[in-house]
Amino acid sequence: MLQFIRRLIQIFVIALLIIIPILSLYEILIENFRLPMVQGRGWQQIFDFVDSAMRHFTEDPVKIVKNIKGNIFWTITIYDFTLSDPLILVGHIFGSRAFYISLLVSALPFIIITILFGRVFCGWICPMDLLLELNNKIRRLLYKIGLRPYNIIFSRSHKYALLFVGSILTFLLGVQLFAFIYPPAIINREAVHYIYYGSVGMGVVAIAAIMLIEVSLSERLWCRYFCPGGGLYSVLGTGRLVTIVRDKNLCDDCADCNKACEFAFNPMRDKFGMECNNCGKCISVCEKKGLSFKFSLPWRRTKT
Numbered sequence: 001m002l003q004f005i006r007r008l009i010q011i012f013v014i015a016l017l018i019i020i021p022i023l024s025l026y027e028i029l030i031e032n033f034r035l036p037m038v039q040g041r042g043w044q045q046i047f048d049f050v051d052s053a054m055r056h057f058t059e060d061p062v063k064i065v066k067n068i069k070g071n072i073f074w075t076i077t078i079y080d081f082t083l084s085d086p087l088i089l090v091g092h093i094f095g096s097r098a099f100y101i102s103l104l105v106s107a108l109p110f111i112i113i114t115i116l117f118g119r120v121f122c123g124w125i126c127p128m129d130l131l132l133e134l135n136n137k138i139r140r141l142l143y144k145i146g147l148r149p150y151n152i153i154f155s156r157s158h159k160y161a162l163l164f165v166g167s168i169l170t171f172l173l174g175v176q177l178f179a180f181i182y183p184p185a186i187i188n189r190e191a192v193h194y195i196y197y198g199s200v201g202m203g204v205v206a207i208a209a210i211m212l213i214e215v216s217l218s219e220r221l222w223c224r225y226f227c228p229g230g231g232l233y234s235v236l237g238t239g240r241l242v243t244i245v246r247d248k249n250l251c252d253d254c255a256d257c258n259k260a261c262e263f264a265f266n267p268m269r270d271k272f273g274m275e276c277n278n279c280g281k282c283i284s285v286c287e288k289k290g291l292s293f294k295f296s297l298p299w300r301r302t303k304t
């Protein structure tokens, strides 16, 4: 059930990445009286469907659609509520060398969730995680059929180094560099590009390259070792209140939890660390029900 809910949330986020640009384009087409001129049978059907669905609820769809906006920096605005990614916030602060309270407020929901639950953005929300988890199934299938892909191990500190160096360079150059290397922002940008212009850019090549490397050379390379977003979420979630605990009386050391963990932690020996994304896969595979989420204060728990 836990994994089903997690998948639903991930799929919902990916659906939003597709629906929001379609709605924006729909608004432009309506306002310019170009809806009947849409080229391509598939696109025609999509916009006809959007139009009839919208008109089912309102006589003035543009009025609603105008209030739902995304932008290529992976930010979403619904009416007066804006939601931003903390990494993009960091990029804006360093890139513009200015501090905008409104931007901080828009990133606060993710910051608070991370302080409470740790790196859950990665396990529950990030669209790249869903792609890479599916990709990892191919890798594990290769193992099952007897092929042995490499598994090159890097230091997990690379992601913090990338976060630090990226912030400094963003400050010096005044350019939002994270948007170029941060997968959720890349996927968002490519989706917008495809829907608006019918083509994709180098971002798709970069994502495909990461997937290929992960299948053949290093399991879950990007999220484990390099993603600056994963680094930022890990730092913010260091003292998270919700962690996973193991009941030693129920655990029979079968190591199923360790095998399930794509981030290569060691739940069987209580080694979750600050980078655990609380995805709950280890909990779900434990037949003895030996693992569970627990609310506890960081200073009252034994260090893992």
Ligand code: SF4
Binding pocket: 121, 122, 123, 126, 127, 128, 129, 183, 184, 222, 223, 224, 227, 228, 229, 230, 231
């Ligand atoms: S580490 Fe980066 S790419 Fe991976 S899930 Fe987290 S934010 Fe997404």
Ligand code: SF4
Binding pocket: 244, 260, 261, 262, 263, 264, 265, 266, 267, 272, 275, 276, 277, 278, 279, 280, 281, 282, 283
């Ligand atoms: S330890 Fe468990 S919850 Fe944490 S990343 Fe691994 S499988 Fe997910």
